[in-house]
Amino acid sequence: MKPILQPRVLDLSRSEPPLPAVSEEVVEKPHMSRTRSVVLPEDVPAKRLYGVNIKDIDVYKTARTKVKHEKLMRQFVENTKKWLDCVDTKYSSAILVKVMQMAEYAFACQKKSGPLKKRAVIECVKCFYDENDILVDALIEDMLPKVVRASWLRRLEAMLYDYFFC
Numbered sequence: 001m002k003p004i005l006q007p008r009v010l011d012l013s014r015s016e017p018p019l020p021a022v023s024e025e026v027v028e029k030p031h032m033s034r035t036r037s038v039v040l041p042e043d044v045p046a047k048r049l050y051g052v053n054i055k056d057i058d059v060y061k062t063a064r065t066k067v068k069h070e071k072l073m074r075q076f077v078e079n080t081k082k083w084l085d086c087v088d089t090k091y092s093s094a095i096l097v098k099v100m101q102m103a104e105y106a107f108a109c110q111k112k113s114g115p116l117k118k119r120a121v122i123e124c125v126k127c128f129y130d131e132n133d134i135l136v137d138a139l140i141e142d143m144l145p146k147v148v149r150a151s152w153l154r155r156l157e158a159m160l161y162d163y164f165f166c
Contacts, residue, residue, distance in 0.1 A: 069110060073120045076106045080124045090128050096139055099124050100147045108150040109158035 047055040047064065054060055080099060087095060103121050107113040122136045129135050150158075 069113070069116050072107065072110070073116055073123075076103065076120050077123050080120075084124060084127075087128075090130075092128060093139070093143060095128065096121070096125055096136075097143050097146050100140065100143060104147055104150050105154065108155045109162045 047053060055064065080102060084095070084099075089095065099121050100117075103117040107117050107120075110116065118137070118140055121140060122133055126133055126136050129139070
């Protein structure tokens with residue numbers, strides 16, 4: 001026999017000040033967009049909370065992956081810009097190919113990271129091409145056959161390192 005469930009009763013007997021009323025009107029401002037932007041935290045959020053694995057949730061998994069990709073991209077751009085500060089050559093395809101090769105190895109363990117690598121390379125080398133993103137994007141497409149793709153052994157090594165030490 002099932003137990004009979006009693007409905008919950010809201011106790012309003014406390015004498016607390018009432019909450020302010022919330023207006024249901026939506027005020028349209030020309031400079032505001034209707035899409036909600038998500039502010040990503042600086043650090044990667046934990047995948048276990050109170051002993052429960054919350055990485056199973058698809059929305060959380062994509063948000064966590066996005067934070068990890070952004071953090072990795074920021075680190076790559078900072079380190080590469082430090083190296084590129086000592087170089088003065090403009091319009092050098094050799095520098096572009098080297099930065100693309102570094103991005104290939106830096107993002108080896110990330111799945112489907114093509115747009116992420118491209119964005120990181122554009123951010124690093126656009127100062128050599130008069131801040132022209134479209135030109136750098138076209139040059140990346142032209143120089144792509146010169147980049148040696150990371151081997152499966154290199155990707156496996158990066159994934160194992162990421163699994164055990166990160």
